[in-house]
Amino acid sequence: MFVDFFYILKQIGIPVSPTSFLRLQKALSMGIINSIDDFYMAARSILVKSERYFDLYDQAFAHYFEGAELKEPDEMIISDMARALLEEWLKSPKELAEALGVDESELSKMTPEELMQYFKDRLKEQTEAHHGGSKWIGTGGTSPVGHSGYHPGGMRVGGISRNKSAVKVAMDRRYRDYSQEGPLTQSQIGEALKRLRNMVPVGPKDQVNVDETIYRTMKNAGEIEIVFDRSLKDRLKIILAIDNGGWSMEPYIAIVQTLFHYARAQFKDLKILFFHNTIYDTLWEDPQRWHRPLLVNDLVRFDPETRFIILGDASMSPYELMATDGSIHIEERSGRPSYERLQFIAGTFPHAIWLNPKLENEWPYTRTISMIREIFPMFELTLDGLEAAVTHMMSKN
Amino acid sequence: MPNDSSVTRFTGATHYVLDDELAQIVNISMALEMPLLLKGEPGTGKTMLAHAIAESLNMRLIVLNVKSSMKLVEALYQYDTLTRLNDSRFGDSTRDVSNIEEYIKMGKIGQSFVSDERVVLLIDEIDKADTDFQDDMLDVLDQMEFDIIEIDKTIKAKNRPVIIITSNAKKDLSDPFLGRCNFHHIAFPEPDMMRQIVRVHFSNIDKDLLDNAVSTFYRLRDLRGLEKKPATRELINWIRALRSDPDFKVKDLVKGDTPYLGVLFKKSPDYVVAQNSVARFRR
Known part of the structure; x- marks a missing residue:
């Protein structure tokens, strides 16, 4: 029963497993599902395992039982997006042409009206192929469609109601909000960084070491000798280097602050350093980057087991990274390009990574990002990215 | 056992306001004998629900508070070596030192298995533990039995407990874990x-x-x-x-x-x- 419903769920992208479908059949055969409301709830709790898919489920349910249309993104949204594209086009024609993979000169021949139409067509094409994944336009995050979900305005509530309240509920799409990616909060960062730790024995000797106790007792010919150990505590050394200068990091201040606060509260042995854009001869221990410099050469004094985390958008002009006098600060003129300095850090700390607040799909558009990626493994500053970063940092042990 | 799950239906308790949705899900989970995984913002009453179910079904509630350092075996049973060592040394207790079973203490999951009546087992904040713990635990809850290695004995659940698992995390739990649970997300009340x-x-x-x-x-x-x-x-x-x-x-x-x-x-x-x-x- 309801096999096609199962396939609709699968088709619109909810990960449903056959086992859970069989379980739903079992529930149906047990006679505990007596109405469409029951079915709505039962099928959801059995088949759908994350609130992120509740919205999709609601859409699929309304479609299956009520014939509500599964939506194409409607005209208004498309024209909104096209308008945004047009603005983008006016700002930097070349970049946009590149992102769309078309010839700049061809576009520039069109009138604004034609251009709008062209963008609209392109967008429609794209939505059909990608189920509304509207992130293909990667011009530096100015796209109005900020997340990857399939999210047109609302479901058409015009379907003929047959007084089935579950369908109404589904048509309300109450779970719309949950399918969006929320901002990263401190507790979420904690969640992701939880596995980043290195347990070493510290503190008072208050735990019984059973094996050792048995061994000693045997040695003592049965006279009991209890051996205590120190308990294990986390003593991971971390250096967090934050890019806190320049306008390019401005949009990410909130997220960086969150990470910063979490790191300070969580890690006992944490050193926070600051730099601007990229690292030259010095890192700074004070956020103003003035009073307490730390020479990059001195980093060799630190434990190489230290996890070195660099946090920055890695976006700058290529010469800032490559030229021998790349630093915009006149006093940093040792004749070594930043590129070499970064290589030096990567060589000193095998567990070094780069966290980038820019999303991964924007990376290919900035040249310095790909250059820095050759030196450091780079991860985006999202839940998934943090997880991957932690796995990477702990794996080489 | 299965039949009393259909007899005892959950309708709400004195200190918990239950929406119909949730009552329905609880009943389905009980009938299918599957753990119910509850997610939601802190303060939406995930933990309270377990208390309410226990109250309204008139069952005892056993709470396992998951901690990040917890090992699964702690939730199942503990072998109290130190007491045994002491007893063997001083010999002034009534326990029989040669009988290891006397030094096995049941953990929370163990308690819910050996209990003579059906109980509600609340596994609170599962997301704190690591993935291995979660998966291993579901194995135990699936089989409804576990082994005590020290005495080579299998503990089988006398009555299948009603299992409620809560999670605060926005992050999803592992797929095998989710596959074995029923899921509900408690939205913040209107x-x-x-x-x-x-x-x-x-x-x-x-x-x-x-x-x-x-x-x-x-x-x-x-x-x-x-x-x-x-x-x-x-x-x-x-x-x-x-x-x-x-x-x-x-x-x-x-x-x-x-x-x-x-x-x-x-x-x-x-x-x-x-x-x-x-x-x-x-x-």
Whole structure:
């Protein structure tokens, strides 16, 4: 029963497993599902395992039982997006042409009206192929469609109601909000960084070491000798280097602050350093980057087991990274390009990574990002990215 | 056993306001004998639900509070080596030292298995433990049995407990884990529901106070830039604080005065945000 419903769920992208479908059949055969409301709830709790898919489920349910249309993104949204594209086009024609993979000169021949139409067509094409994944336009995050979900305005509530309240509920799409990616909060960062730790024995000797106790007792010919150990505590050394200068990091201040606060509260042995854009001869221990410099050469004094985390958008002009006098600060003129300095850090700390607040799909558009990626493994500053970063940092042990 | 799950249906308890959805899901999970995984913002009553189920079904509730350092075996049983060592040394206890079984203590999951009656087992904040713990635990809950290695004995569940698992995390649990649970996400209650909830806690509450407190509460929840939004628990405590203050008048709330913000906001940056915007309400 309801096999096609199962396939609709699968088709619109909810990960449903056959086992859970069989379980739903079992529930149906047990006679505990007596109405469409029951079915709505039962099928959801059995088949759908994350609130992120509740919205999709609601859409699929309304479609299956009520014939509500599964939506194409409607005209208004498309024209909104096209308008945004047009603005983008006016700002930097070349970049946009590149992102769309078309010839700049061809576009520039069109009138604004034609251009709008062209963008609209392109967008429609794209939505059909990608189920509304509207992130293909990667011009530096100015796209109005900020997340990857399939999210047109609302479901058409015009379907003929047959007084089935579950369908109404589904048509309300109450779970719309949950399918969006929320901002990263401190507790979420904690969640992701939880596995980043290195347990070493510290503190008072208050735990019984059973094996050792048995061994000693045997040695003592049965006279009991209890051996205590120190308990294990986390003593991971971390250096967090934050890019806190320049306008390019401005949009990410909130997220960086969150990470910063979490790191300070969580890690006992944490050193926070600051730099601007990229690292030259010095890192700074004070956020103003003035009073307490730390020479990059001195980093060799630190434990190489230290996890070195660099946090920055890695976006700058290529010469800032490559030229021998790349630093915009006149006093940093040792004749070594930043590129070499970064290589030096990567060589000193095998567990070094780069966290980038820019999303991964924007990376290919900035040249310095790909250059820095050759030196450091780079991860985006999202839940998934943090997880991957932690796995990477702990794996080489 | 299976038959009493269909006889005992869950309809709600005295201190818990249950929406129909949730009652339905609880009943289905009981009938299918599957653990029910509850997710949702802190303060939406995930833990309370288990208490309510236990109360309304008249079962004993066993709570396993998961900790990050916890090993699965601790939740199952513990072998008290130290006591045994002492007993063998001094020989002044009534226990039989040669019988290891006397030194096995059941953990929370173990207790729920050996209990003579069916119990409600609440596994609270599963997301704190690592993935291995979660998967191994579900194996045990699937099989409804585990081995005690020291005495080579298999403990089988006498009665299948009603299992409720809660998780705060926004991050998803592992797929195999999710595959074995029923899932429900408790959304934050709507104002109407919230009024009912408050009424359950304060049966004689003044309607004016209730309406104004709840609407102020939702307005404060909507502030931008909060790290931890106040939840039901905070609202209840806040109303308790307002009621116990003899100088407090409901009029003040209408005017935009909001005393005892500290009860609602427990993180200092949030408190500051709230204070600033409360100053704006007043104007």
